[in-house]
Amino acid sequence: MSQKEMAMNQEITVKFGIDTVVNGELTGIRVDELNIWSSHFQAIPEDLRDTFETFINSRTKGFLGRQFIFEELDAFIAQRESGYFIIQGKPGIGKSALMAHLVKRRGYIHHFNIALQAINKPEYFLSSVCAQLIALFELDYSAVPNDAYKSGVFLNQLLAKAGKKLKLDERLVIAIDALDEVDGALPTTANILYLPEDLPGGVFIVVTSRPKYRLPLRVTNSREVELKADSESNEKDVRVYIKSHLADKQMQQHLSDWKVTGEEFTEAMLKKSEGYFMYLRHVLPAIKAGRFVHGKLDELPRGLKEYYHEHWKQMQAEHPNFDKFYKPVVCILAVVKEAVSVNLVAAYTELDPDQVLRAIREWYEFLDEYKIKGTVPMYTIYHATFQKFLKEEIDPDLRTYNSMINRYYKKMLKRKLSEQDGESL
Numbered sequence: 001m002s003q004k005e006m007a008m009n010q011e012i013t014v015k016f017g018i019d020t021v022v023n024g025e026l027t028g029i030r031v032d033e034l035n036i037w038s039s040h041f042q043a044i045p046e047d048l049r050d051t052f053e054t055f056i057n058s059r060t061k062g063f064l065g066r067q068f069i070f071e072e073l074d075a076f077i078a079q080r081e082s083g084y085f086i087i088q089g090k091p092g093i094g095k096s097a098l099m100a101h102l103v104k105r106r107g108y109i110h111h112f113n114i115a116l117q118a119i120n121k122p123e124y125f126l127s128s129v130c131a132q133l134i135a136l137f138e139l140d141y142s143a144v145p146n147d148a149y150k151s152g153v154f155l156n157q158l159l160a161k162a163g164k165k166l167k168l169d170e171r172l173v174i175a176i177d178a179l180d181e182v183d184g185a186l187p188t189t190a191n192i193l194y195l196p197e198d199l200p201g202g203v204f205i206v207v208t209s210r211p212k213y214r215l216p217l218r219v220t221n222s223r224e225v226e227l228k229a230d231s232e233s234n235e236k237d238v239r240v241y242i243k244s245h246l247a248d249k250q251m252q253q254h255l256s257d258w259k260v261t262g263e264e265f266t267e268a269m270l271k272k273s274e275g276y277f278m279y280l281r282h283v284l285p286a287i288k289a290g291r292f293v294h295g296k297l298d299e300l301p302r303g304l305k306e307y308y309h310e311h312w313k314q315m316q317a318e319h320p321n322f323d324k325f326y327k328p329v330v331c332i333l334a335v336v337k338e339a340v341s342v343n344l345v346a347a348y349t350e351l352d353p354d355q356v357l358r359a360i361r362e363w364y365e366f367l368d369e370y371k372i373k374g375t376v377p378m379y380t381i382y383h384a385t386f387q388k389f390l391k392e393e394i395d396p397d398l399r400t401y402n403s404m405i406n407r408y409y410k411k412m413l414k415r416k417l418s419e420q421d422g423e424s425l
């Protein structure tokens with residue numbers, strides 16, 4: 001390697017922090033320093049970060065049940081002066097769906113932490129929630145001040161002001177999804193997202209989290225509930241959800257081929273899903289579409305991981321170019337922590353955009369698609385359990401695909417540096 005090349009490589013790693021890309025962290029702090037990176041971020045519409053519309057709509061599709069949680073929440077709000085209502089549950093049980101439904105129905109001020117889209121830093125939460133408070137309570141600020149993101153001071157002020165504006169019997173409820181997905185170095189003494197220990201009268205915060213022993217949230221007034229897969233109330237909802245798919249003609253046909261009644265099918269699916277909605281969201285449409293038509297009912301995969309495995313094997317068998325197109329496309333989407341366009345995936349993988357689009361269509365049930373007016377569609381992995389499956393079972397830590405992105409940016413940087421060299425000559 002020439003001295004110049006060595007110097008260039010060093011510059012790439014040190015100055016531009018290429019390592020942040022290696023770790024799949026595309027939201028690096030150094031974005032502003034380099035045009036090619038910032039152009040990547042500019043390509044993502046700003047309102048994609050601000051709005052949770054796509055997320056809410058996709059999570060609430062076919063939503064039903066959860067009355068037992070809503071009743072407990074309402075009782076808590078009615079009985080207490082203020083406080084935190086903490087909902088815990090394992091991945092895929094339906095926490096985000098429940099929160100999305102609450103927000104849609106009740107119009108609560110909200111924030112969804114979504115690690116897969118890198119919307120999981122305290123500053124995103126503070127900017128979004130403070131702006132919503134100012135707008136909703138017509139507080140006297142024309143914008144959120146810059147230092148509002150560095151501590152809980154401004155949020156506290158707003159909550160106090162909003163609390164004072166509440167009429168008798170009026171309540172302010174803020175919904176925050178997925179505290180476990182929050183990323184961000186806070187002082188060790190601070191609460192997660194700088195949430196206050198005490199809330200003003202009439203103010204309530206509903207949060208969700210995967211069960212964790214030591215969630216950094218110390219508060220004086222709270223109630224915890226757990227959504228348990230094998231609880232009677234969850235199983236009741238799951239049964240209703242399965243039954244809501246039985247009227248479908250194709251489903252009826254499959255049931256008759258399998259020689260099972262609706263009741264037997266419901267019980268079998270409850271067992272196979274292990275009580276997780278995420279499983280049913282994949283497997284029920286797959287049954288309808290005839291994907292399990294050749295097997296017996298009891299041969300259906302048990303649990304999400306088995307379903308992911310089976311789907312992977314099916315895709316491998318069906319597509320001779322699986323390793324060339326289908327695998328890299330979905331693995332790249334699992335690495336990039338942003339919704340990205342077909343063209344960007346094509347650039348990372350060095351595939352033709354048409355091939356990328358074809359692969360995206362095949363993986364559609366595992367993806368979220370963002371369509372913002374005036375821009376091209378963007379894609380991201382739908383659920384973290386699928387990303388985990390890829391990391392653990394397909395490519396350790398997705399290292400191959402991290403390197404692929406790394407290579408792309410290195411190439412772009414080299415090109416940029418040599419262009420600069422050319423200009424300075």
Ligand SMILES: Nc1ncnc2c1ncn2[C@@H]1O[C@H](COP(=O)(O)OP(=O)(O)OP(=O)(O)O)[C@@H](O)[C@H]1O
Nearest residue numbers: 059062063064091092093094095096097277278281
């Ligand atoms: N009550 C429900 N009715 C209909 N569909 C549901 C319900 N609850 C969850 N789902 C669907 O099941 C899937 C998994 O749910 P969700 O994403 O809410 O899980 P989660 O508990 O938030 O998981 P994670 O901890 O990984 O964030 C989603 O596609 C969601 O739309």
Ligand SMILES: [Mg+2]
Nearest residue numbers: 095096097178
């Ligand atoms: Mg969730």
